[in-house]
Each structure stands twice: as C-alpha cells, then as structure tokens.
Amino acid sequence: MILSIEIDKKHQTPLYRQIYRQFRHQILSGDLVSGNRLPSSRQVAEQLGVARVTVTTAYEQLQAEGFVVFRVGSGTFVADNLSLTTSDGSIDRSRYEPAFSNWGRRVLAAQSRTASRRGSRPLIDFGFGRSFPHIFPYDIWRLLLARYLSTDDTMLSRYGSVAGFEPLRQAVADYLARLRGVNCMPEQVVIVSGMQQALDILSRLLLRDGDEVLVETPGYVDAFELFRTFGAHLTPLAVDHDGFPVERIPASSQARFVFVTPSNQFPSGGVMPLARRMSLLRWARQSGALILEDDYDGELRYSEHPVAALQGLDSHGQVVYLGTFSKVLFPALRLGYVVLPEALLALFIKAKQFVDRGAPTLTQAAVADFIAEGHFERHLRRLRKEYGHRRQILIGELEKYMPGRFNYSAVEAGLHVMLYLPPEYDERKLIREATAAGIGIYPGGPYHLGKPAPPSILLGFSGLSRQQIAEGVKVFAEVIQRAST
C-alpha cells in the first residue's frame, strides 16, 4: 500500500500525535477498513524520516484506543467493527437532519427572520441599554469580588442556592420595599440570569399553545418574540401618555397574562397613574389573568420621586415583579430578580433548577455587598445625575437643530428617548442614511404591533458621552434635513 501520511516537523503538535491522527482519520473516513494491515513501523519511520519509536508510540496510542490490533508475527491491523459504511459498502457521507419540537420549530422561524442582521459598529451609537463604563465604580467592584476569591472560603466550591444567594435576596427585598414600594419577603425574591430568563421561565410554566397575552404597543419586542415561541396569541393595546389603556381591554379577553411597563412605558415613555393601576388590578382579579410588571428602569427618574411599583398595590398575589441589574450596574453582569407571589414561588424555583441550577455565586455575593454597604444607592444617585444630564443634552440638541419636528414623552426617565416624526418621513431611509454618516440610530417600527406605526426613532443615550450626544444629534439633524428637502 502507498502511505499517504504527511508530517510537519516544525509544527507544535508532537510527531507521534500527527501520525496517530492521520491513521485515525483514515480509519474513520473509511480509507482504511477493518482487516487492513498498516505498514510496519520500520517502513513508516523510513518513509517519513522519523525515529521508529515515534511510529510505535503512535501505533500504541491507536491500539490503546481500539483502532488497531497487534497480531504477533503478522503486524498491525485495523480492528473489527469500525467501519461506518452503508449496506452496499459505500461510505455514507450524508449529514444528520434533526426533527424539532413545536418550540424548536418556532425558534427556527424566529431565527431565520433575524439571521445576518449585522453590520459594522457606528462611530456614535445611540443603541439602547448600554451602560457608561466611566460611571461605574470598578475599583469598588474589584475589591468586593476579591473578598470571596480566597482558598479560605468554601463558598465557590459548592453549587449555590437555586433561588439565589441569601444575602442578595435579602438586600434586594430591602431595597425594593424601601425605594420601589414593592411588598415582599426576601423568600419571594428569586435571582435570575437577567429579566429575559424570568420571562422565559414564567412563560414556560404558564403559557399553553394558543393562549392570549395582552401587551403594550409599542412594547418590548423581545418579549413579544418570546411569547410567540410558546404559540401565544398577542393582543396589543396602543398605549397613550398614561401607558397601558386598561379601559380598552376587550370584554372578550381571555388573556393568560398581561405584560406591562407601568413605571416608564417601554419604549415610548409615560407613567401609569394610580387609578389606572387599580383598574388593571381589578380587571386581573375578575379575569383571572396574571400581571407581569416589567420594572426595567424604575430607578432611573431624573426629576421626581420614582413611582411605586404596581406590585405594592396588589393584595391578591396576582402580580409578578421583574427587575434587572443590567441597566443600573452593567449589562454583561447578567443578573436580574423576580418577586413572586406565593402561588408561583416554589414552582418557579424548581423550574430554575431544571433550567440552570442557579446564578453564579461570586457576582451575586458582590452585588449583595454592593447594595448592603450603600454603594448601590450612591451609584444610583450618580447615574440619575449623569443620565439626567445626558437626556437634557439630547433633548436640548434635538430642539436646537430640529425644533417642533418630533414628539416624545415628557417624563424625564430612562436610558433612551423615542422620537415620533411627522408621517412624511421614511424611518428605514433615515436609519440607512444615518448609518452611512457613522451614526447608529434605531427604528421604532419593530416595537409596534398591529396598525401601521408612525415613523419613529429610538435614541439611547446611556452609552455615550455628552460630547458624543451633541455631535451625534448634529449629524442626525443633517440627515433629517436632507430627507425633508
């Protein structure tokens, strides 16, 4: 037989390993089949110009793993029962094609809709949900992490609690009661790997194929997509400046749950007043729907006191409160929390155990100390000041360059502004031209369900410096200017 082995003496992989791998490959690919005799180690060594021991080491490895057998006096042979040939003896090179569950098929459909939506990163990116690295006290964070990184501490050498690190649950419960008006015991707080996970687990536990879910439009499109993977039917209600219009819920609604952002409607802005909150609770009580309260940035109010959570008004265990550290600490942390009513608590924790056994202990411990030692509230005050300024600059520059051309919510809150433009503008075209000018702005269209949406643009300001905001708006104004001439 002709030996088709090649070696590279300069490569970092040991020579015996190169020889081993190539014989292995030839056996697995069917070039060498059961019963074939390998050339003697002497022959191989001569042809490749290597020491004979190099070849015998390779052969021994092949033998140890069962690819070849040595027969005394006759040589080295490919072992039996290794061939992957089809019944007619040819090599089967086809690829496996799996079948999917209903959920899998819906995720597949969502995946093909969103595939390859990537471009280069813009110079000035008004993307939503960034945090601004220069504001976060990384020096303090480093010290808090280091506390637990010691061989004297056995905390990291065990699996943590599924529901979350106890001191963090306590710290979150205290914080939520004190500053967000949430009514809860620490046991009701479960730490999750971001709000997305909480929504996913709740949907899995509650949604059945064809179930109705009431949502806001415009609204949190990632939640819409998620609910649809469960076969949910979405009923969107158009929000007004007071958020979700409870009085317009159809009398025929059979919704399993309603997903709302009462503290600061996402993405259009607006706060749900108390009377509407009470109506929503009454409606839920009568209809049997669960309320998911997404309080993604309730801490970030720049003019008045934050509005107390809907959850704190509920006395029937009908509201699930969802919060996240992504906006107020940093997104890559991947930590959020959920406050659950008694009827869902043990079940949610068990589900979390099936899903991933709980969040990493180290970051939870650091966040717990960050809150308990007052760094969190100090950081929040700083964020409010910094983001409040940024929002003022954004609004100020917009008004300067294009006065009266757009509407937006007057509520001074959040990490972005949603601009509604006059109907003659083409949202997609504006985005393309801004991109060409190096500015990342984002279409409002995907956040809207149902009726055609007015042109709208989402401008996140939390990841940019004041100067970048001013520069970015100037370029954006030029794009708008060109589009209207």
Add this chain to the structure above:
Amino acid sequence: MILSIEIDKKHQTPLYRQIYRQFRHQILSGDLVSGNRLPSSRQVAEQLGVARVTVTTAYEQLQAEGFVVFRVGSGTFVADNLSLTTSDGSIDRSRYEPAFSNWGRRVLAAQSRTASRRGSRPLIDFGFGRSFPHIFPYDIWRLLLARYLSTDDTMLSRYGSVAGFEPLRQAVADYLARLRGVNCMPEQVVIVSGMQQALDILSRLLLRDGDEVLVETPGYVDAFELFRTFGAHLTPLAVDHDGFPVERIPASSQARFVFVTPSNQFPSGGVMPLARRMSLLRWARQSGALILEDDYDGELRYSEHPVAALQGLDSHGQVVYLGTFSKVLFPALRLGYVVLPEALLALFIKAKQFVDRGAPTLTQAAVADFIAEGHFERHLRRLRKEYGHRRQILIGELEKYMPGRFNYSAVEAGLHVMLYLPPEYDERKLIREATAAGIGIYPGGPYHLGKPAPPSILLGFSGLSRQQIAEGVKVFAEVIQRAST
C-alpha cells in the same frame, strides 16, 4: 373617625414615610374607601406629637401618587376608583391561583416529590461534585478578573455575544481538539450557564410529548427528571463495565435521542470501548437518533491517557458534546459548553438568546485567559494528582476496613466512587446511621431506573481532605459493621 396610625420615632424610616405608608395601607386594604375624608394635618400632628409639616409631606406624597385629592376649603379625600371591593361591597381577600402549562404541571409534580429534603450539613460530607478550594489558584483568578474590571474597558458595558465570548469559544475549541479528541471549529462551541442549561435547551428544541429517550441506568438522575418534564418516555438500559450496552438497544426503539457518558459512566464508572462507540454511531445513523455525549469529567483520569470523545468519531453531525467547568474549576462558576453539529448550531444560539441572552462576560473572559495562558492545563495536572491521591486513599481505606464487601469500577477517574454492596444491606438504613454519626453518604438508588437496584452508596471525595476521607471511611465502616451484625 378614629385615627389608627402609629409611629415609631426611633425607627430609621422617616416619620413622614411611616405616616404615608399607613394611610396607603388603609386605602389599599379598604379600611379607607373612595370619598372618605382624611383627618386634617393639624389633627394628625397633634395626636402623634409630630410637626405639622411631617404630616403635610406625607399627604403630598399620597397626593403625588394619586391616593388622595385635596379639595380647597374642604380637605383631603381618598381618590375615586381605588377600591378593590367585590360587587357586594365586601373586601375580596382571596388569593390568586394560576393554571399551568403541561411543562408547568410536570415541574409542579417534580417539585412536590422533592420538597423539604434538607437537613443539617454533615461533619464529613462525601457529597458529589464539590471542588476542593485549596487546590484552585484563586490568586491567579483574582488577577485575571481584575484585568477586565476597569473603566477603560467598555466590554462589560454592552450585552455580550449570545453564543459566548469569542476568545473563550476559541480556547475551548483548541483545548477540546488537543486533549479530548473533539472535532470542531470555534464557531460550533456555545458557552452555556452549566451543562444543565445545555440539556434543557436541547430538550426544548427536540423533545415532543411522548418521545422516547434512551438512557443509561444507573445514570444522571437530574437529566432523567428534566427529560420527563417534557413528557418524554425513558427507556433505561443497564450499563456494564463497558458503559452503555449498545447491542441491547431494542430493535423497536424510536428514540429521539440517547444520553450517554462514554468517557466515565456516571455514576457507576466504566469506559465505553471504541467498537461499542462505533456501534452506537452506526445505530444512531440508522435510527435517526441524536447522541448527547455528557463528558462531565473526561479530563479527570488518574492512571492512563483520557479517552477521546465519541464526538470525534462522528462524521455525520449526529453527536452533541457537552462539557462543564464545574468539576475542573469550581461549581459556583456556572459555566459549561456545548459543541453542536451544523444542523443545530444557529437554532441553539437563537434559543439561548430567548432563554437568557448569554452568559456573563467577565467570568468568560477570565476563563478564556486561564486556558489560553496555560493555567488550565497546569491546574488539571494538579487536580489529577490531588484527586488521584484522594481516590487511592478512599479505596485503600475501604479495602482496609471492609475488604471484599463491595464492588466498584476499577477505572481510576472522576470525583466519586460508587460502591455496590451485597444484597443484605439496606441502603436507606446505612445512610440514616451514617448521618447520625456525622457522615454524609449518598444513596445509589435514585440513580437507578427500572429493575430494583442492588444496594449502593455514592461517595464523592473531591471536596474532602485526605485526612477527612480516612476518618470518614472509618466511621462508615463502623456503620456497615453494625448493620451486618
């Protein structure tokens, strides 16, 4: 009206906030209903002995949130539309009871089976899957984390890549190719929050109600429980010392997938030889089943070279390879990885996006550097030495105190030993008595499916010092001694 407000002047909560909260509570609980007039601020101030401004501040907060309205000249009234009374005017105090999805109902059943299984922690705990803190180089780990904790670095201020931090995917792919015989590109590696998450996502994508899943018995009981939440029907095959008995797969099997631990059968020990691996691949090819290869501790072999992964033998994209850092770094890290065939890759990543948007960036970056800079392989060598010694001590002490009383796998690998005892022993009774003597040992029963299992005990040695192992075995031997007399 009689004022039922009480304040605590020594409490850290400001007085105005105490007054605000109590009125708020009375309104929400229905003690004060729409149209009721609140006592004047002067009256309240007098009765409580506080400054009048304290009461007006509380009233202003109630008004700002919409609980009360001021009417000039007539006073402060509970706002309209706040009552939560039922149609007959009484207060509704019932609790919300949600209905669940099929998955939710199965999780609920699993939850009620396992509830309240907690006791105090034993003095010497032979629990499985611990890591030993004194072996892990926390000083290096601290330095690696600190690298990325700086305000100059914007990495943490953005959401990370859903599929995982690129350099970590690259490092894992290199490592798996070099040391585990896995055949993959970095793009095929997806970073997950532990192996449990990978199994959950794969099950969600693939399993349909009533689907058959082939599993090993004894086997990984957490996976069994998980598959069952999807309505899967488990077909267990009893393993032998060569692991999963491929030749005993029923001809009638319609399995959607088969879950195996070929490198070190969990929990009984044993390595699947090459010929059997090839048979499994051939069977999967013919039957259309997907193979889930759980390589939870393939790195931890104490006598010979680790066995190459099943995935590396596959040329049809029919094997999903699952690995974890829990065993070789530390469990509280919550990081694992999965190597996916092309046909599942994009779908799995999209599913991961729905599930939690990706793992935390910081720990991923630290693990990437830990691998790329050689710390990982150095740590593995140290683990092999340390755990190898611990296993020898465990086996040596067992043989010393109770020679010939038990069977176990001779493969020197893993973090535990599974002992099979003669049939006259009562597994549960041994556990109870060991617990009473301060020793945590674990029953083999739950790992077995189908036929009644022989009495067996699982002894994890990775979280204990050599001295603790020796002491623990001595006490365990006394328990066995008493049980057999």
